[in-house]
Amino acid sequence: MSSNVRDMTKGSPVGLILMFALPLMLGNVCQQLYVMVDTAVVGKFIGVEALAAVGSTGWPAWLVLSVAQGLTQGFGIMIAQAFGAGDKKLMHKSYMNSIYLSIAITAVLMVVSQIIIMPMLRLLGTEETILDMCALYIRIYYAGLPLMVAYNLFACVLRALGNSKTPLYAMIAASFTNIALDLIFVLIFKWGIGGAAFATVIAQGVSAAFCLVHLLKIDILKAEKDEKKADLRLSGQLLKLGTPVAFQNIVICVGGMVVQKIINSYGLAVIAGFAAMNQLYGLLEIAATSFGFSLTTYVGQNIGAKQYARVRHGTNTGAALAFIVSLIIAALLAVFAKPIMKMFIDISTPLGLETLDIAVKYLYIQCATLFFLYLLYIYRSALQGMGDTFIPMVSGIAELFMRVGVALFLPLVFADGIFFAESAAWFGAAVLLCVSYYAKVHKLPRTNQRQPQ
Numbered sequence: 001m002s003s004n005v006r007d008m009t010k011g012s013p014v015g016l017i018l019m020f021a022l023p024l025m026l027g028n029v030c031q032q033l034y035v036m037v038d039t040a041v042v043g044k045f046i047g048v049e050a051l052a053a054v055g056s057t058g059w060p061a062w063l064v065l066s067v068a069q070g071l072t073q074g075f076g077i078m079i080a081q082a083f084g085a086g087d088k089k090l091m092h093k094s095y096m097n098s099i100y101l102s103i104a105i106t107a108v109l110m111v112v113s114q115i116i117i118m119p120m121l122r123l124l125g126t127e128e129t130i131l132d133m134c135a136l137y138i139r140i141y142y143a144g145l146p147l148m149v150a151y152n153l154f155a156c157v158l159r160a161l162g163n164s165k166t167p168l169y170a171m172i173a174a175s176f177t178n179i180a181l182d183l184i185f186v187l188i189f190k191w192g193i194g195g196a197a198f199a200t201v202i203a204q205g206v207s208a209a210f211c212l213v214h215l216l217k218i219d220i221l222k223a224e225k226d227e228k229k230a231d232l233r234l235s236g237q238l239l240k241l242g243t244p245v246a247f248q249n250i251v252i253c254v255g256g257m258v259v260q261k262i263i264n265s266y267g268l269a270v271i272a273g274f275a276a277m278n279q280l281y282g283l284l285e286i287a288a289t290s291f292g293f294s295l296t297t298y299v300g301q302n303i304g305a306k307q308y309a310r311v312r313h314g315t316n317t318g319a320a321l322a323f324i325v326s327l328i329i330a331a332l333l334a335v336f337a338k339p340i341m342k343m344f345i346d347i348s349t350p351l352g353l354e355t356l357d358i359a360v361k362y363l364y365i366q367c368a369t370l371f372f373l374y375l376l377y378i379y380r381s382a383l384q385g386m387g388d389t390f391i392p393m394v395s396g397i398a399e400l401f402m403r404v405g406v407a408l409f410l411p412l413v414f415a416d417g418i419f420f421a422e423s424a425a426w427f428g429a430a431v432l433l434c435v436s437y438y439a440k441v442h443k444l445p446r447t448n449q450r451q452p453q
Contacts, residue, residue: 006162013314024290027171053133066249074242076156084304092223144201154211178203248396255400273358292381299385369423379433402428
């Protein structure tokens with residue numbers, strides 16, 4: 001079998017999961033590196049207002065992209081199951097129809113995204129002092145949607161085939177591109193916040209091109225002429241898998257935007273403090289997403305191959321690994337919280353010092369509850385790998401209610417209640433997903449062709 005793909009229906013589950021997840025973790029490290037550099041450049045060289053602007057656009061920027069991410073992730077589930085079952089015809093047709101659907105989705109999102117920018121920012125109660133910066137940043141970001149959708153689709157297909165190394169190399173290339181362009185556009189060309197946005201978009205294009213080059217080299221993806229035709233029935237099945245994931249992302253994003261609106265009413269220091277902390281969110285979940293993608297591929301391939309005992313064993317292994325790693329990451333970030341935050345915030349002013357205190361406090365709370373996020377990713381990804389994208393969608397609704405409810409009402413009980421909104425969302429979704437997973441896996445046959453090795 002080609003070195004560009006990995007059959008996860010054979011071999012030790014713990015080894016497969018770790019070997020798949022580790023390149024993704026390294027890729028996340030690289031991605032977080034350029035996010036941190038981007039934030040540091042904005043916060044240090046443009047100012048606290050610019051940092052607040054970038055933070056205020058986080059959820060709105062992700063709202064549109066999350067639709068494409070969710071859909072392409074759903075498409076990858078069918079490709080992984082077809083690969084595990086050895087059904088090359090279905091795999092080829094799923095791959096080609098995923099491309100057609102992604103093109104259509106991108107065209108729609110390009111139009112809608114540009115229309116909703118200003119109404120969305122005003123609905124969020126964005127401060128007038130940073131409104132123009134927010135609009136500029138997000139408008140440029142949305143203009144890069146074709147490149148971002150392409151990268152997400154190509155990366156999902158590669159992961160479905162057990163290839164996590166190519167997305168890593170793509171992210172490394174994107175990271176160096178983004179860092180270099182950040183320094184050039186912001187420090188040399190003086191393009192301000194728009195320069196940071198351009199750097200991000202171009203970096204995404206580099207990662208998409210890198211993945212495409214490697215996809216074209218995978219022989220098992222080369223489809224026959226009749227397999228390249230658009231198939232409405234199959235497209236419907238792909239959308240049935242992808243739409244709940246997209247809706248789940250939208251619901252989570254809406255919850256985040258509601259919380260952002262509440263945060264926007266607290267003043268510039270709180271907005272900037274949350275913005276600084278949220279730039280570290282990638283470090284907090286650095287292994288969670290990696291284990292999640294690993295579990296989706298592992299479970300998807302083994303469900304396709306009807307290796308049900310391996311599904312149980314692999315998911316339990318993934319949960320244990322994720323829990324341990326979450327404790328290690330939380331401890332490290334908590335110890336170095338203040339030095340890390342000082343990288344992003346100019347503390348030479350009273351506003352900067354207040355921003356630093358808020359950011360550090362928020363980071364401590366997230367570190368203390370991080371294991372909930374990791375369990376959330378494990379059980380959500382296992383369910384998606386089994387072809388169940390409905391329960392994960394419901395978990396997104398649970399996140400919405402927990403996040404918004406806590407943000408609205410807990411501050412009435414004590415002043416720092418707003419800091420617990422994210423952790424409460426993790427907890428609510430994790431409980432629902434855990435219970436649902438074990439109820440579903442209990443119904444699978446107890447035997448399979450090969451026992452876990």
